Each structure stands twice: as C-alpha cells, then as structure tokens.
Amino acid sequence: MAEDNNKGRVPTVIADDVHIVYRVNTGGGGKGGATAALNRILRGKKVDEVRGVRKVHAVRGVSFTAYRGEAIGLIGSNGSGKSTLLRAIAGLLPAESGKVYTDGQPSLLGVNAALMNDLTGERNVILGGLAMGMSREQIRERYQGIVDFSGINEKGDFITLPMRTYSSGMAARLRFSIAAAKDHDVLMIDEALATGDRKFQIRSEERIRELRKEAGTVFLVSHSNKSIRDTCDRVLWLEKGELLMDGPTEEVVKAYEKETGK
Amino acid sequence: MSVPPSPDEGLTPAQLAAKYHLSVSGARPGLREYVQQLWGRRHFIMAFSSAKLAAQYSQAKLGQLWQVATPLLNALVYFLIFGLILDAGRGMDKKVYIPFLVTGIFVFTFTQSSVMAGVRAISGNLGLVRALHFPRASLPISFSLQQLQQLLYSMGVLLLIVMAFGNFPTWSWLLVIPALVLQFMFNTGLAMIMARMGSKTPDLAQLMPFIMRTWMYASGVMFSIPVMLKDKPAWIADILQWNPAAVYMDLMRFALIDGYGSENLPPHVWAAAAAWAVLFGVLGFVYFWKSEERYGRG
Numbered sequence: 150m151a152e153d154n155n156k157g158r159v160p161t162v163i164a165d166d167v168h169i170v171y172r173v174n175t176g177g178g179g180k181g182g183a184t185a186a187l188n189r190i191l192r193g194k195k196v197d198e199v200r201g202v203r204k205v206h207a208v209r210g211v212s213f214t215a216y217r218g219e220a221i222g223l224i225g226s227n228g229s230g231k232s233t234l235l236r237a238i239a240g241l242l243p244a245e246s247g248k249v250y251t252d253g254q255p256s257l258l259g260v261n262a263a264l265m266n267d268l269t270g271e272r273n274v275i276l277g278g279l280a281m282g283m284s285r286e287q288i289r290e291r292y293q294g295i296v297d298f299s300g301i302n303e304k305g306d307f308i309t310l311p312m313r314t315y316s317s318g319m320a321a322r323l324r325f326s327i328a329a330a331k332d333h334d335v336l337m338i339d340e341a342l343a344t345g346d347r348k349f350q351i352r353s354e355e356r357i358r359e360l361r362k363e364a365g366t367v368f369l370v371s372h373s374n375k376s377i378r379d380t381c382d383r384v385l386w387l388e389k390g391e392l393l394m395d396g397p398t399e400e401v402v403k404a405y406e407k408e409t410g411k
Numbered sequence: 412m413s414v415p416p417s418p419d420e421g422l423t424p425a426q427l428a429a430k431y432h433l434s435v436s437g438a439r440p441g442l443r444e445y446v447q448q449l450w451g452r453r454h455f456i457m458a459f460s461s462a463k464l465a466a467q468y469s470q471a472k473l474g475q476l477w478q479v480a481t482p483l484l485n486a487l488v489y490f491l492i493f494g495l496i497l498d499a500g501r502g503m504d505k506k507v508y509i510p511f512l513v514t515g516i517f518v519f520t521f522t523q524s525s526v527m528a529g530v531r532a533i534s535g536n537l538g539l540v541r542a543l544h545f546p547r548a549s550l551p552i553s554f555s556l557q558q559l560q561q562l563l564y565s566m567g568v569l570l571l572i573v574m575a576f577g578n579f580p581t582w583s584w585l586l587v588i589p590a591l592v593l594q595f596m597f598n599t600g601l602a603m604i605m606a607r608m609g610s611k612t613p614d615l616a617q618l619m620p621f622i623m624r625t626w627m628y629a630s631g632v633m634f635s636i637p638v639m640l641k642d643k644p645a646w647i648a649d650i651l652q653w654n655p656a657a658v659y660m661d662l663m664r665f666a667l668i669d670g671y672g673s674e675n676l677p678p679h680v681w682a683a684a685a686a687w688a689v690l691f692g693v694l695g696f697v698y699f700w701k702s703e704e705r706y707g708r709g
Contacts, residue, residue: 158419160431165424172708174613212424240437241541242707249436250428254544262538263459267466276462279455280543311469 161335161366162215162238162255166247169208169230169237169390207233209390210247215383217252220367222381222398224374224405230390231370235337238368252365255335256281258328266313270301270323273312277327291330298356299326300349322349329356336364354379374402439704442697449546456549460556482565485520486513486572493633501638507670510573514667515632517565518660521558522598523623528554529602530609530616533706540707547706548699551606555599562591569667578669586666589681594659596688600695607699610706630656635675652677655687 208230215221223231236242239255263280264273274295278288299322301307301315312320338357357380361367371377377384377398384401386394394401419427427433440448449456468477489512493499500508532551533540540547566587574580609615629651631639636657640648651657662684664671677683 160419160427160433163424163428163433165428214424214427236541236707238436239544240704241544243437243705248425250424250433251436252431252433255436256544257542262536262542265462265466267469268462272462272465276455276458279452279458280539280545282452282455282543282545285454 159217159252160214161217161252163250164211164213164234164238164247165250167208167211167234167237167249168206168245168247169233169242170245171205171207171233173203173205175203207390208237208387211387211390211392212247213385213392213395215366215368217365219383220361220369220381222377222384222402223368223370223387224372224377224384224402225387225393226409229387231387232339233390234387235339235368235370238335239337251335253334255337256331256333258333258336258338261324264312264324264327267311269311270296270308270315273323274308274327277324278330281328281331283331295326295330298329298352299323318346318349325353329353329360333360333364335366335368336360337368337370339370374406377402437704437707439700442700445546445548445700445703449548449552452545452549455545456553456556459549460553460560463553463557464560478561478564479568482517482520482568486516486568489513489516489633499634501634503635503638504670506576507668510569510576510578510668511635511664511671512633513569513572514664515660517562517569518594518663519627519630519632519656520565521562521594522601522656522659523627524561525555525558525598525602526605526623527616527619528558529605530619531613532602532606533610534613534616537707547703548603548696551602551699552599555595555602558598559591559595573667578667581669583666587663590659590662590666590684593684593688596692597655597659600688600691600693603695603699604691607702610702626654626656630654630660632660637675649677653683655684655691658684658687 211230211234223234225231233242235257237244238249238251239257240249240251241257263277265276268276274292275285275288278291278295279285283291296302296308299319301319301323307315307319312323315323354376357367357369361380367380369377369380381398384394384396384398384405385392386401386405394404419430422430428435439445464478465475468474471477473480490509494505494509494512500511503511529551532554533547536550539550605615605619630636631651636648636651640651652661658677658680661676662680665673665676
C-alpha cells in the first residue's frame with residue numbers, strides 16, 4: 150500500500166474539524182414523574198432543560214484526510230464516538246460544525262434497520278437490497294448468492310420463515326450477507342466481523358477483503374485488535390470524541406494496548 | 412505518519428476538497444435532483460409500504476383477514492352508536508344513512524391514519540435514517556401508500572355494504588378513482604408536513620389523536636353538515652363543508668350512494684378537491700425537502 154501512497158495520493162474523504170452533537174429527548178429531563186416534570190417547567194430553568202432535551206457532544210473537532218486504497222481502522226473504548234463519526238462521514242448525521250468532504254457516496258455496511266422481523270427472510274433480502282439502493286434486477290441476480298452466503302438454508306428451508314423465528318446468530322448472518330452484497334465506493338463497516346459462528350466469521354472476513362479491493366477506501370470499527378491488524382494499514386484512535394492518535398496500524402494499536410493495559 | 416512532501420501540502424481542507432472534486436457529505440440536493448432520486452427509489456417505496464402492511468397482522472392467527480375484518484368491525488361500532496343509539500341521521504333514510512356513515516368513516520380514517528403515520532415517519536424510523544441513504548421523503552410517501560393499500564381493502568367492504576343497501580354499480584362509481592387519487596395526494600402532502608414537524612417534536616404523536624378527533628367531528632363523518640347546522644349562521648356550515656376532509660367524503664358519497672345527490676355538495680366541489688390536493692401535495696413536499704439534511708439528527 151505504501152508504494153502507491155508516495156505519489157498521486159488521491160484523497161477520498163476529508164474531515165475538517167467535525168463536531169457532532171446529539172440531542173436526546175429525555176422525556177421531561179431527569180428524575181421523577183409528571184409532577185416533577187411540571188415543576189421544572191414552572192420553575193423555568195434553561196430552555197433546553199425545560200423541554201427535556203439533553204445535548205451529547207459525541208465528536209469534538211476531528212480532522213483527517215483519507216486516501217484512495219487505504220483501509221482505516223477506528224479504535225477507542227465504548228462510547229468514544231467511533232460509530233458516530235462514521236455516520237457523519239456517510240452524511241447520515243449532520244455535523245454541528247465543520248465539514249466532511251467525500252468522493253461519491255460513502256455507505257455504511259448495515260441494513261439492520263430496514264429489515265422487518267415479521268417478514269420472511271426471502272422478503273427481507275429484497276427489501277434490504279432495495280433499501281441499499283440496488284435495482285430489482287441486481288437483487289434477482291444476487292439473491293441466490295446472498296442466501297447461499299448466509300448459510301440460512303443449510304439447516305432446512307428457513308428463508309421462507311419469518312425472521313423472528315431465526316436464532317440471533319442466523320439473523321445476524323443474514324443481515325451481514327444482505328449488507329455485503331452491494332459494491333461501494335467508500336465503505337464503512339461497524340463491528341460486523343463479530344457475527345455468526347467461527348465458520349461464518351472466516352467467510353465474512355474473506356468477503357470484507359474482497360469488498361476492500363473493490364472499494365476505494367474502507368473504514369472499519371472494531372474492538373478486536375486482531376481484525377484491525379489483519380485488515381487495516383492506518384488507524385485512528387478516538388477517545389471521548391477527540392482524535393487521540395492517527396498513524397500506521399502497528400504504532401497506534403500498540404499505544405492503545407498499552408493504555409488499556411492489555 | 413511520515414508523509415512525503417506532496418503538491419497538496421499547505422492546502423486547507425476546503426481547497427483540497429475542491430481540487431479533487433469532493434462534495435460535502437450529506438448536503439441537500441436541489442429540488443429537481445431530489446425528485447429524480449425519489450423516482451429512482453420507487454421500488455423501495457413500494458416494497459417498504461407493502462412490507463409494512465404485510466407485517467402488520469403477521470402474528471395474528473387470522474392473518475391478512477384482519478385487513479377486511481378491522482374496517483368492518485369499525486363500521487359496526489359506529490353504526491351501533493350513531494345509527495341506532497344517537498340517531499345522528501336526523502331523518503335521513505336508513506338506506507342512505509348507513510352507507511353515508513360507513514363511507515365517511517373509511518374516507519376519514521384514510522386521512523387520519525396517514526397523518527398519524529406521517530408524524531412517526533421520521534421520528535419512529537431514526538435507526539433507518541441513520542443507517543442508509545435514500546431521499547427521506549420515501550418514508551412519509553411509503554406510509555401514505557400503506558394507508559392507501561389498507562383503504563383498498565376497506566373499499567371492498569364498503570362496496571358490499573353500499574350494495575346491501577340497494578345501491579347498484581352505475582357509471583358514477585368510476586368517480587371513486589379520481590376522488591381517491593386527489594385524496595391520496597392531499598394525504599401525502601399532509602403526512603410530509605407532519606413528518607418534518609414530528610421529527611423535531613415527537614410529542615406531536617401524543618397530541619395528534621385529539622386534533623384528529625376534533626377534525627373528525629367537525630367534518631360531518633356521522634351527520635350531514637347542512638342538516639345539523641341549519642339553525643346556525645350559514646358561514647359555519649360553509650367553512651366545515653369546504654374543509655378537505657369533508658370535500659373528499661362528500662365526493663365519495665356522491666359517487667356511491669344513489670340517494671345522495673349533488674344537492675348535498677357545495678358548489679365547485681371538484682375544483683376544491685383538486686386545489687386542496689395540489690396545494691398540500693406541493694407545499695408539503697417542498698416543506699419536507701427543505702429540512703432533508705437534518706433528519707438524521709433527531
């Protein structure tokens with residue numbers, strides 16, 4: 150990877166001092182029932198608190214430039230803003246201030262939200278594909294591939310049953326298979342490698358490597374330092390929403406491991 | 412990271428982005444482009460609405476039979492209370508009143524449920540909005556389509572009831588189609604307005620049932636407005652009759668019921684129906700689009 154980095158480095162994603170603030174409706178804010186909420190309104194505190202809205206500053210001033218052909222890992226403890234940052238890059242969460250520039254449309258590997266547990270696996274494959282922006286023909290072409298990859302039908306004809314009848318592992322496998330069926334320019338993967346049994350994990354890591362080859366740039370969020378080492382050549386370390394370190398995988402992961410005491 | 416000196420050194424992020432033709436992520440597309448994107452997602456919109464519809468009763472033993480049973484039971488309850496106990500027909504012939512009542516209920520329910528689904532279209536699907544790219548208007552449109560499909564089941568029931576009370580198919584029944592198209596347009600526009608408001612203020616979902624019920628009683632679902640208000644100043648009845656819900660109900664009744672002739676309709680009723688549809692359809696769409704890039708924030 151380093152050779153083609155030296156000349157003609159083409160940026161694909163530029164984050165310029167990105168801040169992201171979540172607004173959380175806390176339903177009246179704080180403790181207590183209806184009377185307490187009413188009390189707070191009557192006493193007239195700060196406007197935001199009265200409305201029961203709390204702000205969570207999830208990402209604080211992150212800047213970096215990603216180049217074509219890079220695979221970038223994001224590490225950091227739970228709640229450090231990794232997934233939020235990915236969503237901002239994908240343009241799914243508007244930044245409070247700062248800007249994200251991208252080449253084409255980055256996509257997040259994840260269709261979970263579009264799938265419906267009450268529908269059969271079959272219909273979910275179609276629905277998930279359409280939700281990701283595939284055409285009906287593309288889905289028809291890849292349908293068998295998706296089902297085979299998920300291995301859902303290995304234990305009988307499960308694809309024609311509603312998804313709520315699946316075990317959690319089976320559902321996760323189907324979700325990953327649907328999500329991974331599409332080609333992407335800038336691909337972002339949020340802890341998708343940990344799903345399914347050992348056999349499926351190996352298969353999905355293979356698929357991710359394939360996707361990496363097709364995609365311009367890949368972002369990977371993971372808590373497994375092993376899969377970060379296996380797939381990424383650059384790592385961003387986020388802590389409390391701030392970019393703590395940005396550099397080659399080995400350097401950053403070592404520092405991270407030292408910090409977390411592993 | 413040891414970066415070798417490159418010609419890009421010293422450029423600000425914005426300049427660098429401009430140099431390599433990068434675009435701002437998550438920016439709102441122009442109105443024309445937005446319509447094109449939406450058209451490109453038409454299959455998703457259709458699939459999403461019918462999936463929602465199918466998922467609705469999938470846990471019930473009777474399954475999709477409830478699509479028909481629910482409106483039927485609804486009509487029965489209203490008939491018991493308003494037809495038999497309160498006698499809200501005020502001298503209207505039962506042969507006219509019962510189809511009148513049932514038509515009103517089904518048509519109003521169409522608007523009502525589109526509005527209720529619209530309020531939650533964004534706020535209830537934040538997970539989806541934060542995970543995938545698609546023009547967000549797909550959601551309120553999808554939910555309105557789901558209500559339309561639901562209404563088509565109800566229409567089947569309605570036609571049976573109407574025929575049971577001695578109204579047989581005539582050419583005027585064809586008027587049902589333009590009336591439904593216009594009402595669908597109106598509903599979708601309204602749903603988009605509600606979706607944007609509901610994404611900012613989810614509390615609307617709690618408030619809307621009361622507003623909708625007020626609207627229902629004011630639109631003459633279970634009584635004829637001119638008959639009920641004949642002692643009051645005429646302008647009250649006029650306003651109520653011109654409101655979109657009343658207009659669409661009256662059109663449907665006029666189309667289906669023999670004993671409900673044009674003398675019961677306000678003048679220029681088709682023009683009013685079209686005007687409401689275009690006004691809300693266009694206004695709602697533009698209003699929704701204006702906030703497109705902000706829906707993920709919740």
